[in-house]
Amino acid sequence: MGTSRDLGISAAKLLGAVASTVLLEQAMVRLLEHSERLVMPAARRALLRHLTFNLSVPPPDPREASGNDELAVIVHGCAQNDETGEKTDSLTRAVLAVTGDREMVSQLRLLSDLNLAHARLPQQELSALHALLGDCALDVNDVARSALAPFPPRIPDHCTNAWSVTLHLMRRNTRPDGLPPFLAFLEHAAVSLTDPAARQQLQQWNLAYAQARGLEEPLKACRSSAGPAPRHTRSAPEHRIMVVLLPDGLDEDYCTLRVWHQHDEMFKDDDVLVRQSDLQRVVRQRLAHWTAQKTPRQILVEFWLGLSLINLPVMHWCVPEDLHDGQTRLRVVVRSMGLRPDNSHDGWRAHWSGLIGQEPTARRALCPAGKSAGRPSRHPLILAESPASEAGRAQLLEALHQGVAAVMWDRSNTDVQQFRTYAEMLFDEEPLAELPMRLSQVQSARDGSPQAEALHDAVLIWDDPDRDLPEPSPLRSPDEVSAR
Incomplete structure (x- = not known):
């Protein structure tokens, strides 16, 4: 076909x-x-x-x-x-x-x-608008959420830039104040532009459109309340593979492997019961299958792990050389399974948004050995020890329950000081939203550099509150899980 x-x-x-x-x-x-x-x-x-x-x-x-x-x-x-x-x-x-x-x-x-x-729209207006939106670099999903709150629409997958989103929103009914939703989107898009000339030109187009249709007052109200859209880590559509590992409960040597795959639609592989010693091989097989499909060049791979499995070397299971397509860019993160902050979900989201929107200065926090994590405001955390130890597990638990949405540690604890040095450098030199991709690049480089050696066993928990697992079927009989 x-x-x-x-x-x-x-x-x-x-x-x-x-x-x-x-x-x-x-x-x-x-x-x-x-x-x-x-x-x-x-x-x-x-x-x-x-x-x-x-x-x-x-x-x-x-x-x-x-x-x-x-x-x-x-x-x-x-x-x-x-x-x-x-x-x-x-x-x-x-x-x-x-x-x-x-x-x-x-x-x-x-x-x-x-x-x-x-x-x-008249042809001349439409062509002028297209020229203004042609080079707009925006996270259109964030702008749409901000412009159309409190009832933002789901943006279809074919809407990937400001032009296509604007065309789609022309289908929607006007707001109670009479302002078309696409015009509200354009107002919020304008204030999110970093180029003052481009911002002014788009606002001029909006004003001319509103004046011709008697919409000046609602446009002015929208303009006065519009601000740059809050920065998020995601921009739909994103290719996402969710690997869930569930302890067997009867035999600690086994886990149930559940894999969800999301792009245009959501797919779920059959659950399989896997011996822990075979997990690396089986997970690589699943990833190779999905990356062999016609997919985007960047894929987010999430490992959802409970506390007993949180220190597995999952980052090493995704090195590009071991996959079907060595050129596919994988962004690998760990998500905590069933561990959520004690504060409200809104508070967790606010913390996450503030974390991602920071400048790369003074944003890390070290967890002193033997002490509780204690979340500093809007800081990610570098654990003093891995969760394989009792102290490291306590640090991680407190951090997660307090809503620390980005936590890093060294699985092997081979050289704590060297790991901290290079982890701090990584946090300081990269925008935080790029941290998962940058860490994956460092770990897959295998170039013998001190940075690659120090971060070889680094684990990053990246608990984005806006990303959840799909709901599984409520009932599963034992024979639905096949042994492997």
């Missing part, structure tokens, strides 16, 4: 579509032409049946046409005069039902949003 990786739709074609509905339809047709499934007449007939069933006014019957002309007739019938987006939305759903090609449908949804924007 053809995918959007093979579609070759050029940026120039999509940019041209901004200024021309004709080019927009051509881009849709070209997208569908690259589907091996839609080459077949039976598939095109199935596509038309879906549309006829779902649309009150179906597109013209293209049976007199053939091949690509048939697709052009279908697209034209859906795209023309589609002021509500109903027809092009039905087209994307029908294409997904017939082809199953989610990557192609993701691009088709973007074109569908653009088609609706043509019906909502």
